[in-house]
Amino acid sequence: MNGDERKVFDASGDFQYVVRDGEQVTDPQWRSCRIIVTNKRLVLATNGGKQPIPHSKLSLASSESDVPDGTPANATAFEVGNNVLLIDASGVEDFAFEYCRAALQGAVILARHPAVVGGVIQDDAEWGKARFRLADEEVRLQFPGGDSTVFEIEDVGTIETSESTVMGEQRAVVEVEHTDEQGRSVETHFSGMGHHTDALQSLFSAVVDRREDDYELTEMESQVLMALYSGVSPFEMADFVGTTPNEVEEIYQRLLDVGAVDKVRTRTEVSLNAQGRNMASEAMSGE
Secondary structure (H helix, E strand, O other), rough: OOOOEEEEEEEEEEEEEEOOOOEOOOOOOOOOOOOEEEOOOEEEOOOEEEEEEEEEEEEEOOOOOOOOOOOOOEEEEEEEOOEEEEEEEOOOOOOHHHHHHHHHOOOOOEEEEEEOOOOOOOOOOOOEEEEEEEEEOEEEEEEOOOOOOOEHHHHHHHHEEEEEEEEEEEEEEEEEEEEEEOOOOOEEEEOOOHHHHHHHHHHHHHHHHHOOOOOOOOOOHHHHHHHHHHOOHHHHHHHHHOOHHHHHHHHHHHHEEEEEEEOOOOOEEEEEOOHHHEEEEEEOOOH
């Protein structure tokens, strides 16, 4: 490895190519290997040698990728140019997440923070370079000059992607909602090279997707969530949504049961968490 290359992930497993040069492989075969991910590349090491693939050449396969039927559910599909590569890492629950974490560890990306505070766009927020780290379930952005921002990855509420002019170039932007040190709902916007934004979108979306369930909000529950999201005090909720304090208490309990809010005090007071902010955002979008 070069002096600035660091190993972040190392496991045994298997791999196979199921598409080569845009054509499906007729009889793909699994090959045992050692899977190494550094901050620069993915390496598949076999008895016959090493196959290094730079992160810039790799992307997680999209739903439209030509992945054959019957692919094992625990295998992760990557696009490598016109090829599709499957990797099955032994004993790893979510290799896609671990790959994205490793590929981004220590990477210099572009960030704008806070881009939005309480739903208000911060016109004075500028794009700048930041070093990305994810350790102990905390995302840390280190900016030049010593400034930094830290938030728990499980605190991420919603993820949006867009295209925008970033530092003079048209780039993909990943918009991540979370709370700051003051408990405010803020957005940090991320951009950079294509493989960085792909990994960022996959990394944060995986966190949100793990919390998804089939619970459907009632109309009154939606109103309560949207009111909390907008900053209405839990003590003023009954009057605000036009119901009784007892019904509000029952709604809070249901929202606690589905993990949308956290209890602040024994009765009456709750606060939105990441899942609740996501549910409130979806409810507001449907208005």
